[in-house]
Amino acid sequence: MSAANPTSENLDDILAGPDIVKAPAAAPKRRTPYFETESGKRLAEGTVTLFRNAIPPLLGIVLFVTLWALVANSGKSIPGPAETWSAAVELFSDPFYDNGPNDQGIGWNILNSLYRVGLGFGAAATVGIPLGFMIGRFDFLNRMLSPIISILRPVSPLAWLPIGLLVLQKAEPASIWVIFISSIWPMVLNTAAGVQRIPQDYMNVARVLNLSEFKVFTRILFPAVLPYVLTGVRLSIGVAWLVIVAAEMLTGGVGIGFWVWDEWNNLNVAHIIIAIFVVGIVGLLLEQGLMLLAKRFSYD
Amino acid sequence: MQSYVQIENASMVFNTKKGRFTALTGIDLHVDQGEFIALIGHSGCGKSTLLNLVAGLLDATEGVLLLANKEIKGPGPERGVVFQNHSLLPWLTAFDNVHLAVEKVFGASESKTQLKARTRAALELVGLTHAANKLPGEISGGMKQRVGIARALAMEPKVLLMDEPFGALDALTRAHLQDELMKIVAATKSTVIMVTHDVDEAVLLSDRIVMMTNGPAATIGEILTVDLPRPRDRLQLAHDPQYHHLRSQVLEFLYSRQMRPKEAA
Numbered sequence: 001m002s003a004a005n006p007t008s009e010n011l012d013d014i015l016a017g018p019d020i021v022k023a024p025a026a027a028p029k030r031r032t033p034y035f036e037t038e039s040g041k042r043l044a045e046g047t048v049t050l051f052r053n054a055i056p057p058l059l060g061i062v063l064f065v066t067l068w069a070l071v072a073n074s075g076k077s078i079p080g081p082a083e084t085w086s087a088a089v090e091l092f093s094d095p096f097y098d099n100g101p102n103d104q105g106i107g108w109n110i111l112n113s114l115y116r117v118g119l120g121f122g123a124a125a126t127v128g129i130p131l132g133f134m135i136g137r138f139d140f141l142n143r144m145l146s147p148i149i150s151i152l153r154p155v156s157p158l159a160w161l162p163i164g165l166l167v168l169q170k171a172e173p174a175s176i177w178v179i180f181i182s183s184i185w186p187m188v189l190n191t192a193a194g195v196q197r198i199p200q201d202y203m204n205v206a207r208v209l210n211l212s213e214f215k216v217f218t219r220i221l222f223p224a225v226l227p228y229v230l231t232g233v234r235l236s237i238g239v240a241w242l243v244i245v246a247a248e249m250l251t252g253g254v255g256i257g258f259w260v261w262d263e264w265n266n267l268n269v270a271h272i273i274i275a276i277f278v279v280g281i282v283g284l285l286l287e288q289g290l291m292l293l294a295k296r297f298s299y300d
Numbered sequence: 301m302q303s304y305v306q307i308e309n310a311s312m313v314f315n316t317k318k319g320r321f322t323a324l325t326g327i328d329l330h331v332d333q334g335e336f337i338a339l340i341g342h343s344g345c346g347k348s349t350l351l352n353l354v355a356g357l358l359d360a361t362e363g364v365l366l367l368a369n370k371e372i373k374g375p376g377p378e379r380g381v382v383f384q385n386h387s388l389l390p391w392l393t394a395f396d397n398v399h400l401a402v403e404k405v406f407g408a409s410e411s412k413t414q415l416k417a418r419t420r421a422a423l424e425l426v427g428l429t430h431a432a433n434k435l436p437g438e439i440s441g442g443m444k445q446r447v448g449i450a451r452a453l454a455m456e457p458k459v460l461l462m463d464e465p466f467g468a469l470d471a472l473t474r475a476h477l478q479d480e481l482m483k484i485v486a487a488t489k490s491t492v493i494m495v496t497h498d499v500d501e502a503v504l505l506s507d508r509i510v511m512m513t514n515g516p517a518a519t520i521g522e523i524l525t526v527d528l529p530r531p532r533d534r535l536q537l538a539h540d541p542q543y544h545h546l547r548s549q550v551l552e553f554l555y556s557r558q559m560r561p562k563e564a565a
Binding site: 201202204205207208209210211215219220223224 | 355374380
């Protein structure tokens with residue numbers, strides 16, 4: 001508040017003469033209301049943003065749960081949200097029990113699935129990323145392999161399962177093989193695209209400086225392609241997690257996919273719904289984790 | 301007398317999808333050591349192509365290019381290039397961008413401390429000591445271009461090649477960098493070949509202006525000697541009749557004799 005800003009209240013005072021101009025400053029201090037102070041304003045703003053960001057997703061969830069409850073109420077076959085929730089609480093109160101190979105806690109099932117995804121996906125990354133670099137760097141290799149990749153890529157992941165069972169003889173490696181073959185393509189293709197899209201300027205810098213192949217790789221190729229690689233990795237891990245449920249349904253063993261099938265045989269529909277949520281949430285976490293990693297390595 | 305950079309009857313033909321395209325033909329140019337040459341011409345006249353020939357990024361279809369009596373074959377650090385769009389590696393700091401070049405050229409013969417000192421000296425030369433640890437994304441366009449110049453100068457090249465180095469900058473920053481470049485070139489006695497489309501820049505900076513005819517099959521139309529005394533001051537030059545005379549000669553060449561043909565415009 002300044003006396004230089006004439007308002008209807010102090011206009012008369014200002015006009016009256018210079019000695020009275022100082023009057024507003026000397027007037028008894030009105031206590032500033034909390035929401036006009038700096039910290040108060042910040043709190044108010046923060047609350048508004050919080051609500052603005054939180055309300056749409058919350059509304060979406062409420063709508064979803066309501067629809068679910070309506071559908072569950074109309075027929076008897078699907079358990080409602082409340083019933084599922086209590087089943088989930090019971091299930092997650094003891095996630096790591098072990099009553100033999102066919103009856104283990106939900107935690108063990110999730111960890112087993114993650115282990116298979118980790119192995120298959122890890123193998124796919126170890127093969128796929130270097131292969132992508134080579135395809136991107138050598139045009140001959142690109143033209144040699146692209147017809148094969150184009151044919152193999154759209155094949156449904158489960159079509160690979162019989163081949164895996166035939167060659168590997170066992171269910172466990174066969175399901176890892178399915179993860180491998182279905183999650184390798186996004187990494188190969190994205191890495192190759194990244195290498196091909198390196199700006200010519202960077203390569204000119206390398207040529208003018210006469211950098212060695214090793215320096216070109218560590219200082220230019222690798223950092224330039226890393227964001228593309230991470231995009232491939234993200235897509236791949238999504239595919240791997242997508243495929244594991246189906247693969248385990250067919251091969252059995254301990255794992256979230258087989259658990260779903262087991263609960264279907266037990267006609268425990270609440271557990272199947274829980275499994276759907278678990279698969280979704282674990283997939284989301286995997287993806288978000290990799291997003292964080294990608295952000296850490298982006299240089300823009 | 302032997303010239304430092306010698307270009308003898310060079311021509312450049314590109315094989316494009318539409319057939320052979322002759323960009324340059326019959327280029328003869330001799331540059332002395334310590335000389336500042338500006339290449340000027342309408343866009344598409346092949347001035348960047350000529351610079352890339354000297355840089356070794358392109359191989360001449362015909363003719364010979366020599367630097368200090370050695371044939372130019374492929375790019376090399378003895379010809380420092382300042383690219384039009386700075387071409388800094390975005391994941392390296394200003395210091396590391398310069399250091400990459402220093403390490404390559406002097407890494408075999410000097411200690412790590414000496415290499416770092418060279419890098420710091422190069423950044424100091426362009427007045428960027430304070431921004432050494434910033435990434436290219438964190439500094440302004442003018443500063444990026446200065447890092448590019450520092451990178452080229454740090455290699456102590458025999459000849460400095462600049463491809464419209466200030467083309468993407470605003471007028472004030474450009475003037476500032478031109479002044480700095482004049483000081484640096486005077487201090488280091490560098491041999492410079494610079495591509496530009498700015499008549500004032502060419503007259504202000506160079507000893508000779510190489511004016512090129514329009515492409516295709518462009519060649520050197522005329523060479524103008526700029527005999528203004530150094531050091532030059534842009535404010536004084538503004539009132540110098542000799543400066544205006546030179547400037548109008550370039551303009552006359554570009555807009556009266558080499559006006560872009562209508563169908564190409």
